[in-house]
Amino acid sequence: MELSGDDLAGVVDSFGALTRGELRDALAELAFKQGEDADSGTFEDLIDEAIDGYQLISLDTTESGRDPLLVVGPSAFPTRPEGTQDLRHILDIGEREIDRERAGEAAMERLREEAALAIEMGNTAEIERLIDVSYDIEAWAPVTLDEIRSHLDESR
Template sequence: MDLTGDDFAGVVDVFGALTRAELGEACVELAFKRGEDAEAAAFDDGIDDALAGYHLVRVADHGADADDPLLVVGPAAFPRLPEGAEDLPHIMDVPDRIISDEAVARAAEERFREDAVVAVEAGDDDRIADLLDVSYDLEAWGPVELGEARTRLDDAG
């Protein structure tokens, strides 16, 4: 079962926030509903791609007593609900979670700044172009200011 970043975002959106393990479990449940046998690890690369593309954002500092960071819908996502995903809250026992918009925006901004440094140092023009696009999405999505980072990316690209 192939899922896009928007599909992963749709699954997360059904719950509001999921740990990575919970997202993997949700994907296994979706595969099962489609008559496919899959293990959570089969979705690791797709989840990594969704994180790299800012379809998902990892929030470690979410103020809850949790060992795992939570994944939330990111600024580049257009969440799409995969077939059968609407039943997941009835299948899985996932606690209700409330994460402040500030914590989510801060996590996304920190990740963006780290990614920008790596892309500039590597001279990765494709990643720099992707991050420039994401910077506008991120500013529209949350209370962050990325003008200075965008200028550095522009100068490097």
């Protein structure tokens, strides 16, 4: 089953947020519904790619004793693969509300860390990508990234 980061974002969007394990289970269920045999572990690389591409953002929930939640990220254009509409009922997971401010802070912190690494490594392609992502994040959440973007811009 071929899925894009936007497809994964669409699955997550239908719930509001999912843990990594829940997303793996949802993707395995979609594969099953499409007549493909895939266990939930086969989707790790897809999930990692969606996170790397800012199509999914991970929110730390360890203080509440739960696994981190994945939410639709600022670079996503969520598309819902066929069969997604039944997943909430099949997996018995209710809709979750997302604190957009908290999600924005998580994306901003991640961008800050990745920007520092890209600048340190002199990776101009990554610097350019992160500048683009910074605009996506600002449009997506109530954060201001002028300072980070300025550091990235000066390092080009």
